[in-house]
Amino acid sequence: MIAVIIVTWNSAGDLIECLESLSRLQHESFCVIICDNDSRDGTREKLFQWIDHRLDAPMNGTAWSSIRTATRRNLKAGSAEISLESRSVYWCPLGTNAGFAAANNVGMAKAFADPSVSAAWLLNSDTIVDPDALSSLEAFSNQQLRPGLTGSMLLYYDDPDTVQACGGKYSLLTHKGREVGNGLTAGSVDSTIGSHDIDYVVGASMLVSRPFYETVGPMCEEYFLYFEEMDWSLRSAGRFDIAFTSQSVVYHKEGGSIGTKGRGRPGDASIYYMNRAMLRFSQIHKPLSLVTALGRVVARGTRYLAARDRAGAKAVVSAVVDWARGERAVRPMPSGGDQ
Template identity: 35%
Template structure:
């Protein structure tokens, strides 16, 4: 991970991977990072109290090179056990705080454990427009791992009337033209580059969302910094593997529906209060559509989330006591 090129100095890149019951995907993610070339990676795996074999898989995959939490700012891979499932942002913030202590790290990569990268991608992202101090976030092409020729997201946009977010170029062919940077309003938390300048401007992610919309909210706090797009970087994402998010040809799980639309209402209330009315009508219409399609549990979860009601019993059962406390249940 630390080989250098003669023409340019070897860049350092901090990587935060938040895991929760990711035993089936984390090994592939870490092996891909271990194969990275011409870059020094400082990887922190923050585990949100997984109940499966995630921690054992991380240790087995890394072997003797695994660093201790105290060495989290060092080059290599460290495992930090959060102890509780505080949600995605809480895990991210723990990892970023550790990495930020290393002054040689100027860029931080938030990467889902179900993502796979090519060997040259980390260096590409670490070096892209490195001389531009106005860059806060860097988007890039994320494609579906089970169909690498299909785009999942090229960056996202926000409908302030409803709080609905849209994936730019979703389901388009991988050869589609890249978006204009001025179109991009946020970068997916599945694979996101944040500069140190952005982290110092925006601060840590908002932890009250628990799941979804953290990165959307974060992007709005970038101040004068811009969102850039790196056309050379492509990341494969096994979308929906962790919490049942929507995939092509499928409906998001009740768990995903509840937390996504709960977070959408929170996001609107915080950033665009007038959109709560439009968001309500959108939610009612979408729930009706789901019911007509035979997805009653998903519809109920969506509405309970948006209107701030307790999660359905099936969703609540999937949460630890600590996670329930985090969301006020």
């Protein structure tokens, strides 16, 4: 069985839409574990309304055109008192906003405690999935010599023929990164990118094998948000395959889980956590390049100032100050932020 783990925070609408797409998966054995980071928008109530057919999921996006006709099979509420069951949904409240990694770690601990679970599929709440997404992901992972982390081809939810990412590349020397495949048409990926031509799998859709989890360990909780996937890949130290398959298609509302809308300027919260995490990532994995990382962060803040974007500049300054203080947890955003 595959355990699908979804972290959510005040994103009830996105979560219900994601689950609606999961109900159309052509996979015989999966369960869903929802790890809630202390949502205050009625997520739990709306979840069970949807399970009980008292709430309809929105299916208005263009990406639904290839999904809505697939056969729908109901998901049911799972019981915490019994072992994980296929096509069951388990509610796992954390009681606090513990961050992306910590919440996923809670879900993976619950999943892998069940010996019938062979892998965990970490999936963002702001995604919808193709009916064959999980079957293709599992099949490709099982073909690898050392199955570790396997990603999907992420397409834009609002532009489903265009690739958001097939994975990522990142240099610890320059602290420059990029999303592999960004902007390509979906049909051109196989002739352009090799399945192993990535440094890390994007966390919006990532299949984690049991051997990887038991050998490398859970996600690092030092970042709160961002850079967890890169950290995990580096810690695997070449012992496992890190790859993606274009046959597993997931549509992503880029930035939806952190409040960023569309493909323009990131939200203030995203700016803050991205820069804070990058400094911590450098500090852990390449301290000699910390000056370079700090220079890139300062340059970003300067660009926001030059553009008279005071909120963006303030988010960058807050990120540097809190990183220097050793801050690891959630924090209230500066005025004008999106959280």
